[in-house]
Amino acid sequence: RxxxxxxxxxxxxxxxxxxxxxxxxxxxxxxxxxxxxxxxxxxxxxxxxxxxxQLGRENLTGIVDIQLQRLRGRLADRGLLLELSAESKAQIASEGWDPAYGARPLKRVIQQRIENPLASRMLAGEFGTGDTIRVDYQGKSFVFEKHAAVGL
Structure with missing residues (x-):
């Protein structure tokens, strides 16, 4: 068709x-x-x-979760977990939505604001296998916090 x-x-x-x-x-x-x-x-x-x-802002939360699930999958392959606060998801949705283009800019926002800084920190050795990375939005920037794996 x-x-x-x-x-x-x-x-x-x-x-x-x-x-x-x-x-x-x-x-x-x-x-x-x-x-x-x-x-x-x-x-x-x-x-x-x-x-x-047309997509509205209210539809974006679900789309943000879908896009982040892809990133979570890639991080899981490296033994890392990713958690995002509600504030960080809301900010990603806000920056990734455009009235004319809908959610098209969303993937780019996730890459520029989450993936790229996270990759730089991973290369610097800030995060290791078994860590949980928590992302929050404070002020005007995303904050990445490491929570080490707890031994059993």
Whole structure:
């Protein structure tokens, strides 16, 4: 299946449809396609119109967790655990969200603000196998704290 991402219905772009308005929104897109935007040969190949809703800030916490899970997996391969405070996650979400681009900048923010400083500290020998790295946001910076493994 192919996906048409731009064109039809661009005049209604940015319209935040609520669940009750979704049928009306989809109908407006369909009418826009039929009224001259697409030739009948192409229009007949479209099976369905799906409305994608723009991400809001409230969706970002879950996306931050997904992105951080990838980092946690890589650190686990080195015998390290990563914990982030609610404040640090909120700051990552704040810096990683853009009204025009949604969550696209999020991965870059995690890399620049968490991964790169963490990698530098790992190379300097601050963290070792079995350590838990706790990340907090204080003032205007992320703080990395080492919590050594407790022997049993």
């Amino acid at each position: 192919d996906l048409i991402r731009r064109g039809p219905g661009m005049d209604v772009r940015g319209h935040n449809s609520q669940s009750g308005e979704e049928g009306e929104f989809t109908s407006r897109v369909n009418v826009g396609m039929r009224e001259g935007f697409m030739r009948p040969e192409l229009l007949n190949r479209i099976d369905e119109v799906v409305v994608f809703h």
